[in-house]
Amino acid sequence: xxxxxxxxxxxxxxxxxxxxxxxxxxxxxxxEIFRSPVMAPFLHxxxxxxxxxxxxxxxxxxxxxxxxxxxxxxxxQGDRRFRSxxxxxxxxxxxxxxxxxxxxxxxxxxxxxxxxxxxFFQLAAALIGLDGVDTxxxxxxxxxxxxxxxxxxxxxxxxGDRGPVMARGIEARDEFRLRxxxxxxxxxxxxxxxxxxxxxxxxxxxDLLTLMARExxxxxxxxxxxQLREAVTDFINAGTFSSSFTLVHALxxxxxxxxxxxxxxxxxxxxNFLAKAxxxxxxxxxxxxxxxxxxxxxxTLTSGxxxxxxxxxxxxxxxxxxxxxxxxxxxxxxxxxxxxPTGVTPYGVAFxxxxxxxxxxxxxxxxDGVNGSHVQTLKALFSAGVRRDRxxxxxxxxxxxxxxxxxxxxxxxxAPSGQGA
Numbered sequence: 001x002x003x004x005x006x007x008x009x010x011x012x013x014x015x016x017x018x019x020x021x022x023x024x025x026x027x028x029x030x031x032e033i034f035r036s037p038v039m040a041p042f043l044h045x046x047x048x049x050x051x052x053x054x055x056x057x058x059x060x061x062x063x064x065x066x067x068x069x070x071x072x073x074x075x076x077q078g079d080r081r082f083r084s085x086x087x088x089x090x091x092x093x094x095x096x097x098x099x100x101x102x103x104x105x106x107x108x109x110x111x112x113x114x115x116x117x118x119x120f121f122q123l124a125a126a127l128i129g130l131d132g133v134d135t136x137x138x139x140x141x142x143x144x145x146x147x148x149x150x151x152x153x154x155x156x157x158x159x160g161d162r163g164p165v166m167a168r169g170i171e172a173r174d175e176f177r178l179r180x181x182x183x184x185x186x187x188x189x190x191x192x193x194x195x196x197x198x199x200x201x202x203x204x205x206x207d208l209l210t211l212m213a214r215e216x217x218x219x220x221x222x223x224x225x226x227q228l229r230e231a232v233t234d235f236i237n238a239g240t241f242s243s244s245f246t247l248v249h250a251l252x253x254x255x256x257x258x259x260x261x262x263x264x265x266x267x268x269x270x271x272n273f274l275a276k277a278x279x280x281x282x283x284x285x286x287x288x289x290x291x292x293x294x295x296x297x298x299x300t301l302t303s304g305x306x307x308x309x310x311x312x313x314x315x316x317x318x319x320x321x322x323x324x325x326x327x328x329x330x331x332x333x334x335x336x337x338x339x340x341p342t343g344v345t346p347y348g349v350a351f352x353x354x355x356x357x358x359x360x361x362x363x364x365x366x367x368d369g370v371n372g373s374h375v376q377t378l379k380a381l382f383s384a385g386v387r388r389d390r391x392x393x394x395x396x397x398x399x400x401x402x403x404x405x406x407x408x409x410x411x412x413x414x415a416p417s418g419q420g421a
Contacts, residue, residue: 073211106416120244
């Protein structure tokens, strides 16, 4: 297999031409590679300044240790607490602001892209432990501060010179460190120092920066750069970008489903049905299209496909989640509650699989698989009579090539009282 000479690239270990990496498209092969202990993640896009050394990139014992530490955030009822105390109050406040400010025609309006992103930025801030992100205005300021960082981390998908985008991302990251990160981590260090009894330690905040201040993972100790990358990459980026656009996809699919099944509109207030709809939206619309793995030794997959040691592969999540051999001849169609083979999750490999499976999954789908963040948010929206804006069409974002599951805007409006889902 041909690979790019990384020495010619300004970013260490970056593969600059995606055509040089073989794509794996079959669901069974993708799932097996995710679970294989000899298929390790690697940085393909030159974003070490944002991702280097984070939990999504490391492997082996170091990865297991950090996953155990970070698992404390959502252990037990942790996912429910973040939803009930942070996300849903934000959703309800945002919704009420929209409903209480109708246009000249008496119809309340909003934009689902901003609605979702602001809500998930506030959730991400709570998970990280950032201070001063208490209002919708605070969350919007955080979103604006993080936008150049997220753009830099996605710039590999863009056409043209990515240098200026990366430079803006680095500048924004440094501003984020000064404005948000350093004050918050300093406060948590002081809280940890003051917690001199078991009772005081148990009362410490349950957030990422507190885990770092407690030095529960030795790799974090004294390495502010790694601490910052962990917060930016796995919470500010992954925890807001994917979650918010997946929610927009889920709403879009549900609205289309309602148009095709007008007699079943009431099901959009049923949590069990919405859970199936969210899973189906996750399957059909993975926001990050490709995950990259390297074989650390020769591998022969169950399908018979052979991978040599050192071979890079791109796991095509979109193709795998539409594999007709697994999801049926209508794999491209939105069918909430479709019949699946034993052992296949309804969202496919949208969260990955195996040891690197997204640890934020319980927040999205819920520990019970029903009451996750997206279901609760959709239920609130449909209860308020959400529908597509009849005058303003949605605008898709096609500037990122293969990362094509995005919108620049998705205008929504709310039906008059009593005309909900």
